[in-house]
Amino acid sequence: MQKGIHPDYHQVVFQDSTTGFKFISGSTATSAETVEWEDGNTYPLIRVEVTSDSHPFYTGKQKFTKADGAVDRFNKKYGLK
Numbered sequence: 001m002q003k004g005i006h007p008d009y010h011q012v013v014f015q016d017s018t019t020g021f022k023f024i025s026g027s028t029a030t031s032a033e034t035v036e037w038e039d040g041n042t043y044p045l046i047r048v049e050v051t052s053d054s055h056p057f058y059t060g061k062q063k064f065t066k067a068d069g070a071v072d073r074f075n076k077k078y079g080l081k
Helices: 070-078
Strands: 010-016 022-027 034-036 042-048
Antiparallel strands (some): 010 022, 034 042
């Protein structure tokens, strides 16, 4: 690789905003916010909205929509008789 053209690749802590779940991974992302990890080192903290800890696909807690579809809701709302 050529020197000076690639972003710095380093360890970063990602935190799920909804559950507080944290994990460490390599990334080129940076942040002014830092956190001390379990190994005693300080790493940049990146807050994310969805991780495997909160995503319905991984948790099995999917939200199911109403049984009636969009057409039925339209007909109910505007009273097609």
